[in-house]
Amino acid sequence: MEILRFDVVVIGGGPAGLAAIKKASDNLAYRTALIERDDYLGGILKQCIHDGFGLVKYQKLMAGPEYAQKEIDALKDKINITYFMKTFVFSITNIGDEYVIECVNTKGGYRIFAKKIIFATGCRERSAKQILIPGTNPSGVMTAGKAQFYVNKLGYLPGKNFVILGSGDIGLIMARRIALEGGKVLGVYEVRKTPSGLRRNIEQCLNDFNIPLYLSTTVTRLIGEDRLEAIEIMSLDQNGKYIEVSKKIIPCDALILSVGLIPENELAESLNVKLSPTTNGIMVDQDFRSVSHPNIFACGNSVHVFDLVDYCSKSGEIAGNAASNEIKECDYIDVNAGNLIRYVIPNKINLKSNINSVMFNFRSIDDYGNKILRIKQGNTLIIEKALKEVKCADCQKYNLDLTKFNLDKTPITVSLEDK
Amino acid sequence: MSKINKVNSILSSFPYTLTCKERDNIIFLTGEVNTYEEKLAIGEKIAKLKAYEHVVNDIAVKGLTIPETRYNKNVDSKELDGLHCDVLVIGGGVIGCAILRELSRYNFHSILVEKENDVALHASSRNDGNIHPGIDLHSNTLKLKYLNMARDMWPSLAKELGFRYVKTGQVLTFEDHKLIFNLFVRFKAKTNHVNNINYYNQEQFKQIEPNIDNPKIQGGILFNDAAQVSPYEVTIAFAENAITNGAKIYLDTFVKEMKVENNQIKEVITNKGTIYPKLVINAAGTFSEDVAKMADDHFFSIHPRKGTDLILDKKVFTKYAKHTLGLKHLSDARAKTKGGGTIVTVDGNFLLGPDAYETPFKEDFSTEKKSIMEILNRQKGLFKNIGPKDIITYFSGTRACTYEEDFIIQQGKWTKNIIHAAGIQSPGLSCSPAIGREVAKLTATLLNDTRLQSNFNPRREAPIDFASLTLEEKDKLIKENPNYGEIICRCEKISKQEIINAIHRPLPVNSTDAIKRRTRAGMGRCQGGFCGPQVLKILAEEKKLDYSNVSKKGNKPVLDRKSK
Numbered sequence: 004m005e006i007l008r009f010d011v012v013v014i015g016g017g018p019a020g021l022a023a024i025k026k027a028s029d030n031l032a033y034r035t036a037l038i039e040r041d042d043y044l045g046g047i048l049k050q051c052i053h054d055g056f057g058l059v060k061y062q063k064l065m066a067g068p069e070y071a072q073k074e075i076d077a078l079k080d081k082i083n084i085t086y087f088m089k090t091f092v093f094s095i096t097n098i099g100d101e102y103v104i105e106c107v108n109t110k111g112g113y114r115i116f117a118k119k120i121i122f123a124t125g126c127r128e129r130s131a132k133q134i135l136i137p138g139t140n141p142s143g144v145m146t147a148g149k150a151q152f153y154v155n156k157l158g159y160l161p162g163k164n165f166v167i168l169g170s171g172d173i174g175l176i177m178a179r180r181i182a183l184e185g186g187k188v189l190g191v192y193e194v195r196k197t198p199s200g201l202r203r204n205i206e207q208c209l210n211d212f213n214i215p216l217y218l219s220t221t222v223t224r225l226i227g228e229d230r231l232e233a234i235e236i237m238s239l240d241q242n243g244k245y246i247e248v249s250k251k252i253i254p255c256d257a258l259i260l261s262v263g264l265i266p267e268n269e270l271a272e273s274l275n276v277k278l279s280p281t282t283n284g285i286m287v288d289q290d291f292r293s294v295s296h297p298n299i300f301a302c303g304n305s306v307h308v309f310d311l312v313d314y315c316s317k318s319g320e321i322a323g324n325a326a327s328n329e330i331k332e333c334d335y336i337d338v339n340a341g342n343l344i345r346y347v348i349p350n351k352i353n354l355k356s357n358i359n360s361v362m363f364n365f366r367s368i369d370d371y372g373n374k375i376l377r378i379k380q381g382n383t384l385i386i387e388k389a390l391k392e393v394k395c396a397d398c399q400k401y402n403l404d405l406t407k408f409n410l411d412k413t414p415i416t417v418s419l420e421d422k
Numbered sequence: 423m424s425k426i427n428k429v430n431s432i433l434s435s436f437p438y439t440l441t442c443k444e445r446d447n448i449i450f451l452t453g454e455v456n457t458y459e460e461k462l463a464i465g466e467k468i469a470k471l472k473a474y475e476h477v478v479n480d481i482a483v484k485g486l487t488i489p490e491t492r493y494n495k496n497v498d499s500k501e502l503d504g505l506h507c508d509v510l511v512i513g514g515g516v517i518g519c520a521i522l523r524e525l526s527r528y529n530f531h532s533i534l535v536e537k538e539n540d541v542a543l544h545a546s547s548r549n550d551g552n553i554h555p556g557i558d559l560h561s562n563t564l565k566l567k568y569l570n571m572a573r574d575m576w577p578s579l580a581k582e583l584g585f586r587y588v589k590t591g592q593v594l595t596f597e598d599h600k601l602i603f604n605l606f607v608r609f610k611a612k613t614n615h616v617n618n619i620n621y622y623n624q625e626q627f628k629q630i631e632p633n634i635d636n637p638k639i640q641g642g643i644l645f646n647d648a649a650q651v652s653p654y655e656v657t658i659a660f661a662e663n664a665i666t667n668g669a670k671i672y673l674d675t676f677v678k679e680m681k682v683e684n685n686q687i688k689e690v691i692t693n694k695g696t697i698y699p700k701l702v703i704n705a706a707g708t709f710s711e712d713v714a715k716m717a718d719d720h721f722f723s724i725h726p727r728k729g730t731d732l733i734l735d736k737k738v739f740t741k742y743a744k745h746t747l748g749l750k751h752l753s754d755a756r757a758k759t760k761g762g763g764t765i766v767t768v769d770g771n772f773l774l775g776p777d778a779y780e781t782p783f784k785e786d787f788s789t790e791k792k793s794i795m796e797i798l799n800r801q802k803g804l805f806k807n808i809g810p811k812d813i814i815t816y817f818s819g820t821r822a823c824t825y826e827e828d829f830i831i832q833q834g835k836w837t838k839n840i841i842h843a844a845g846i847q848s849p850g851l852s853c854s855p856a857i858g859r860e861v862a863k864l865t866a867t868l869l870n871d872t873r874l875q876s877n878f879n880p881r882r883e884a885p886i887d888f889a890s891l892t893l894e895e896k897d898k899l900i901k902e903n904p905n906y907g908e909i910i911c912r913c914e915k916i917s918k919q920e921i922i923n924a925i926h927r928p929l930p931v932n933s934t935d936a937i938k939r940r941t942r943a944g945m946g947r948c949q950g951g952f953c954g955p956q957v958l959k960i961l962a963e964e965k966k967l968d969y970s971n972v973s974k975k976g977n978k979p980v981l982d983r984k985s986k
Contacts, residue, residue, distance in 0.1 A: 112897030229976025
C-alpha cells in the first residue's frame with residue numbers, strides 16, 4: 004500500500020478536472036494529482052462522438068473525443084502532475100488541516116494526503132424511478148448515457164423501436180444516433196410546453212430524420228414484464244394537469260430517458276461540504292471555492308449542470324487557478340436567487356478574491372418570454388438588462404465587473420422582473 | 423343453525439346463484455359474481471364463521487380473465503425427463519430453499535424446481551426483510567408457533583450461512599391512547615412470548631430517536647429482538663448451501679401437471695420432462711393453490727395481496743432514524759396490514775412501506791403512483807422532510823394469503839405424498855428457518871427414513887464484501903487478485919472480482935439482475951446507469967456469451983443487435 008502527499012488533488016478527469024489540474028499545476032512548487040475512475044481521461048466527452056463542442060473555447064466545432072484530446076494534450080509538458088487512472092475513491096476524511104483520500108486501483112490501495120481538493124466529479128443521470136414512472140420494471144428502459152455507451156462503446160443497439168423521453172440535447176442527439184444506426188425512433192416526448200434542447204439540435208437531430216417531437220406529453224406507465232413492450236403516455240393541459248382522455252399506449256421495446264442530471268457529490272457530502280438544496284451542487288464563490296470549506300474547490304457539473312463543455316472547462320480553470328494560490332481570508336457576500344430564478348452560481352462573492360469580475364450563471368424557474376434581469380444589493384440596483392425569450396432550459400450568464408461597484412456586505416439578489 | 427346453513431345464508435345475501443359443497447370439513451364455493459371484491463368478501467365472511475377448516479373459493483368473476491402463468495417457453499431441454507428422486511420441492515422462494523437446505527441434511531435425493539431463472543424472484547425479493555417481534559400475531563396460529571421456533575434460530579443461522587442479520591430493534595410509536603397501547607403490548611408480550619421490550623415515555627423516546635419531529639408522539643415501545651435480513655440474500659444462502667450438500671436446483675423449470683393415482687402423485691410433468699418423485703413439497707407461494715389442484719389436493723384458496731415498498735437513498739437513513747419504526751393508530755388494528763413503517767435495511771437504505779390491497783393477479787408486480795405517494799405521505803407523520811427526491815426505487819410483491827389468514831404446513835389432505843408449505847404471508851420470512859426444519863422432519867417421517875448425511879456441511883462462506891474492508895486489507899486482496907481493484911458499481915462500491923465471484927458460486931447466475939441481488943451492483947442511487955453495461959459485459963465474458971445474449975431479467979436480452 005502506498006502513502007502519498009500532494010498539495011492539490013483533483014478528483015475526476017473529465018473536462019472540468021483536466022482544466023483544473025492544468026491551472027493548479029501552474030504553480031511549480033505544488034505537487035498535484037488527478038484521480039480518475041475510468042481508464043481514460045476526458046470523461047463523458049469520450050462517448051459523445053457527435054460534434055458541438057469547443058465553439059467558445061477554441062472557436063471551432065469539434066466532436067467530444069477531439070475536444071477531450073485537446074485538453075489532454077495541453078497537459079503534455081507538465082511535470083508536477085501524478086495521474087491515478089482507473090482509480091476509485093472509497094472515502095475522504097479530514098484529519099487536522101489535511102484531507103485523507105483512500106482509493107484503490109488494480110495495483111493496490113493508496114492513502115493520499117492532500118492539502119486541497121478540487122471536486123470535478125460531474126453528474127449522474129436521473130433514472131426512470133427518480134421521476135416516479137410507475138408500472139413494471141422491464142429491461143429496455145435506460146438513461147441516454149447508458150444507451151450511448153451501448154451504441155458507441157459496445158457497438159450494439161439496445162432495442163428495435165425506441166421512444167425518447169426528454170427533449171434535452173442528450174435526448175435529441177441520441178434520437179439521431181439511434182436512427183443513424185438503423186433503430187426506429189417513434190418519437191421524442193417532452194413534458195414541458197417547449198423543447199429544452201438547442202434549436203440546431205431539433206433541426207439536425209429530429210427534423211432531418213423525420214422524428215416527431217411531442218410537447219406537453221409524458222410517459223405515465225411502463226408495460227411489459229421481462230422486456231419493455233409498450234409505454235402509456237398522457238398529455239398535460241396548460242396547468243400541468245394530466246388530460247385523462249389523452250391516454251395512449253405506444254408499443255415499443257426501448258425507452259431512453261433524458262430527464263435531467265444530478266451533480267454527483269456524495270464524496271463532498273461525506274465531508275459535510277455545503278450543497279445547494281436546489282441543485283445538489285457544491286456551493287461555491289466566484290473562485291469556485293466551497294463556501295463551507297476553504298481548502299475545497301469544485302468545478303464543472305459538480306457545481307451545476309453547465310450547458311456547454313467550454314464553460315465546464317472555464318470553471319475548472321478558475322478553480323485550479325484559485326487552488327494554486329495560498330488562501331487569503333474570505334469575506335463573503337451572499338448571492339440569492341430572487342424572483343423567478345431557480346438558482347444562481349456563485350452562491351457567495353468573496354470580496355478578498357483576486358477575481359474582480361464575477362460570472363453569474365443562473366436559470367429561471369419556468370419559461371417566461373421577455374424579462375428584465377435585475378441584480379441588486381439590498382434595494383440598490385447594480386445592473387439591469389433586458390433578456391429575450393427566457394427559458395428555464397437555458398443557462399443565462401451575466402458578467403459583473405466588481406471594480407465598478409462599491410459593494411458592502413448586504414446580500415446580492417438576482418431576479419427577473421417586468422418593466 | 424347448522425354450519426352449512428350459515429354458509430348458505432351468507433351466500434343467499436348476495437344477488438347471485440351461488441352454491442356450496444362440503445367435504446372433510448372443507449367448504450367449496452362455486453357460482454359467478456360481478457366483481458372480484460364480492461368474491462373476496464364472500465370468502466372472507468365464510469372464513470370468519472370459523473366453521474370449516476378451510477374455504478376453497480372457486481367463485482368465478484364475470485369478465486375477469488386471469489393471465490396464464492408466466493414461465494420460460496423457450497426451454498427445449500428434456501434434461502429432467504425420467505428423473506427419479508426422493509423429494510421434489512416446487513418453488514424457489516425463501517420457504518422452498520429453506521426446506522431444501524434442511525432436506526440436504528438427510529440422505530435423500532432432493533431437487534427443487536423454480537419456474538423463474540433465479541431463486542427469490544417473487545415474494546422473497548419483494549419483501550422488507552423484517553424479522554418480526556410477533557407482538558401482533560393471534561395466538562393459536564401457525565404464524566406464531568413457527569415464529570417462536572424461528573426467533574432463536576436466526577443469529578446462529580446467519581453465522582453458519584454467512585448472511586447479514588442485524589438486530590435493528592423496532593419501535594412502535596403512537597400519538598394517542600398511550601395506555602391502551604402499553605396494556606395491549608404487555609398483554610400480548612406474555613401470550614406471544616415476546617421478550618426484551620422497553621417502554622418509553624415521550625421524553626425517553628426523544629432520546630432514542632432524536633430526529634423525529636412530531637410533538638404529538640406520546641411515547642414508544644421498543645422491541646429489541648426485531649431484526650433485519652436481506653430476504654434474497656437469505657434465500658440464496660439456503661439455496662447455495664443445499665447445493666453444496668448435494669441437493670439440485672433446476673431453474674426455468676415449470677410444473678405443468680401431475681398424474682395422481684390412489685392418492686399418490688406418480689408423475690410430475692414439467693417443461694423439461696417428467697419427474698418421478700416419492701414426495702412432493704408445495705412451496706409455490708401464490709401458486710401453491712395451483713399446485714394443490716394439480717395434486718388432487720385442493721383444500722385451500724390463495725388470494726394475492728399486493729404491497730409496494732419504496733427504497734430511499736442511503737444518505738437519508740443517516741439523517742433520519744435509528745430503528746425500524748411504525749406510527750400506529752388504534753384504527754390500524756382492524757386493517758389487514760400493520761400499516762407499514764420505516765425500516766433500515768441491512769444495506770443501510772431506508773425502506774418505506776408496505777401497503778396492502780387485494781388483486782386477482784398473482785404476478786402483477788407493477789407499481790402505481792398513487793401507492794408510492796401514499797406510502798411516502800404516511801411516513802410524514804414521523805419524518806416531515808421525506809420527499810420524492812429521496813426515492814431511488816420501488817417495487818411491488820404479492821402475498822400468498824388464505825381466507826383463514828394463516829400458514830398451511832401439513833401433509834396433503836387427500837393426496838398422501840405431498841406436503842404443503844402454503845399460505846405463507848407475513849411473517850413468512852421470519853418463520854422460514856423453522857418451517858424448513860419442520861417440513862424436512864415431516865418428510866423424513868413420511869418417507870420413513872431419518873438417516874442423516876454423515877458429511878453434511880452446515881457452513882456457507884459469505885461472499886467477500888470488499889468495500890467493508892480496511893484499506894490495508896483491500897490492498898492485500900488486490901495484490902492477490904487485481905480484479906478487486908477495479909470498481910464497477912460506483913454507488914455501492916462493488917469490485918469486478920465480487921461480480922465474477924457471484925457468477926461462479928454454486929447457484930448459476932443468468933441475468934444482470936441476478937448479479938444485482940448477489941452483489942448490489944446496480945442497486946444504488948444511479949440504479950445501474952453507470953455500471954449496467956459493465957456488469958453486462960462481465961457476465962457475457964465470464965459465461966462466454968455474445969453481448970446480445972445477456973438479459974436483465976427473464977430471457978429477453980438487453981441488447982438487440984450489432985449497430986451499423
